Each structure stands twice: as structure tokens, then as C-alpha cells.
Amino acid sequence: MSPPVSRGFRGRGRSSIEAARVPPGQYVTSDFPVLSAGPTPSADLEEWSFTVLGAVAEPRSWTWEELRALPGETVTVDIHCVTKWSKLDTVWTGVSVDPLLDGVVTSARYVTAFSDGGYTTNLPLADLRGGKAWIAYGYDGAPLAPEHGGPARLLVPHLYFWKSAKWVRGLELREQDAPGFWEGYGYHDYGDPWREQRYQGD
């Protein structure tokens, strides 16, 4: 069934660039809107650590200094929020997730990323490997601001942006998928913006 035409609605239309780079149902913004379910946590970098645990032989952990000492990458990516905005050519600095999982032998196929403040999100382990995901601590050449997830957030730009957990503190590898925070409230377990997987059942 085709949707009803909205009488008198023309809209802005889309440029050909947008049509190629912006997933269905999204629009481009030049702002950087903030979304979070609660107050912005404050982190003490002396106490901060990033941990890989769960279905692994040995949990691994990095202090803030150790993480920052790993080779950094600067990447330019488009990001897509489930609340419909997309932002093109955002520039992030951080550490690829690949070296953090390097040599990890596991039968786990899923990951729950966990954050300060109690936020969690689930995603397949394969989506964090192969140069597709980062622990980002810089945005646009400056340290990542707390309201945008600083000191460090997960960056998984090929999925809706709630998967890019702010204030991330680690990854729990899991044999079975388990819904994270928003997923438990009806948002999609995978969240591919190009297939418009916003909510469970999409």
C-alpha cells in the first residue's frame, strides 16, 4: 500500500549527493544534536579503564594512558541517528577496535558494550571487527565533549548511532544476543540505517 500523499506538502527534496549518502527516512543536519536517557556522567581519567570481558579466556583491560598510547586513527564518516538526523563527514580520532580484540579467541558472536551511567547496547561481534568500529576520544580535532560521549565512546558508524555507546567502558563478549538499553525498549537489535531497522520487527 502506498502512503497517503500529504496535501500541499512539497518538502525540501534531496540533492543527488544526499540521495546517495543519506539512508531512507533521514535528513541532513549541520548541528550535532545530543541524545541521552539521563545525566551526563563525569569520568575520572585516573580511574578510567576499558575492559574486554565475558566469553574470553582472559579479560583484558587498558588504562586511559594505555589506550591513548595505542596507535590512533582519524576517520571521516557519516553518522545516522534513529531520531532521523544524519550528519555527513564527521571527523573522529580514536583507536580501532581491531587491536583491542587482536588474538582474542572466543566462540562469542555477540557483544554488549557497556558504559558509565549504566547504558548498554548489543551488536554482533563481527560488526566491531574489520576496521568498522573505533573507541573514539576525539571529535573534529578536539577532545570528545562529555555530552557527546567523552572521554571515549564507541563509534560504529554503519549502524544507527545509539549503537555507538557514549561513555563506553568496555565490551562484554557473549554467546547469546541480549538486548541493551534501547533495544529493551523496542529498538532494533541490529539497527542498519540502510534497511531502516529502527524498531523491533523492522
Added chain:
Amino acid sequence: MVELVEETPSTKSIVLDLPGWQGHRAGQHVDVRLTAEDGYQAQRSYSIASAPEERHVVLTVQRLEDGEVSPYLVDVLQPGDELELRGPIGGYFLWESALGGPLLLLAGGSGIVPLRAIARHHAASGSLIPLRLLYSARSLEDVIYRGELERLGATAQIDVDFALTRAWPERWSGHRGRVDAGLLEQTEWSPRPRPLVYVCGPSGFVEFVANALVGLGHEAGRIRTERFGPTG
């Protein structure tokens, strides 16, 4: 759409008759999708302003000058027109009596909309849970649902206060200027009864208020936030 109510010069409430609507919980939102004749579509999310107990679902929309969807909803849409929407959506920024209270609601600008649904649900369900609402708006003319909120504030278990940030009447006895930590402290109960807090408004407002509440000793886990960006 069955009725349009002008709330302020830039804000209208859109009253919808939704056959087959499954019902919603106070604080949830819907996705509205517009389709042009050439097939072009635009979607945005809008909070539900009505209580679950009401017959119609109401959205309250503020026109953003450079917006794409909100100017259509406020200025073009007419009673009798159809609107495509999906929902209700959202399971966290909502309140029902089982969650308890007391309730501290903090609104900035059009962030009042989901909090009004919560206040209406509180009233419609006959809740005796104490409720305090602090609503920050630019001026008295920008206050959405003013008459209704003043009436609610006159009931025993509900307190309503307005903070006006840009302009105020000569004899305005309420807060003048932006919400600050001192005003939040005044708005609170003393001693504090572990309230459940809902903060909704523009990002800067939510960031400031939520951080200030944590600074005043509130538990972060009892503060729920929703931010409205200038997203059209």
C-alpha cells in the same frame, strides 16, 4: 486530523482521530511521515501531549522557522487531512503510577509537551503522588498550555512554577532569567524525598539542569532526560 488548537503564535495542538490506535503511555512519542506528490518523504518525531485516558491523541508542534515538517504541520495541515504516523514509540521517558514518585518535572520551551501528558495522566488517574513542575519559557506568551497548567497548579498535590528567560510582566513574581541551581533547589522538596525526575527541553537546558541536579545530590539513575534538538 479533527481539530487544530493554537497554543501560542508558533505552536499548535493537532487533535487526531486514530482508528485502531492501541493506546499509549504518558511521555511516549510518534513518528510522523509526510509524503509529497512526487513520492519524496520526510519524517520527524513528536511527543504525544494527551493522556492515555483521552479519546483523541494530541500532538503539540512548534514551528521551527527553517524546519521542513513542523511548518507544514502548523501552517498547512487542516482538519480533515490525513496524517501518516507510527507509534507509540519509547519505553523509558514515560511515567505511570506504578513508577511512583514524588514527581519533579522540568521543562524548557516545547519540552513541556511530554511532561504535560504526564501531568494530565497524573490528574486523570486521580493520583495522589506529589508533583512539581518548573517550566522555563522565553516569555508568558510563549508558555504552552498556560491556563491548564495554572489550573493544575491550584490543586492540592500539584505545584506549577514558570521561569521566564527573556521578557516578563512588570509585576512578575516568578523567576526571571534562565533556570539556575538556586532555583532548582527552591523548587525541590525539603527534605528531599528521592523524587523521580523528568527533564525535557533543548539540549543545553537538559544538560545544565541534569548536571545541576546531580550536583545537588540527586541520584543519576532517577533522572530521565529527553532532548529536543533544532531538528525541523
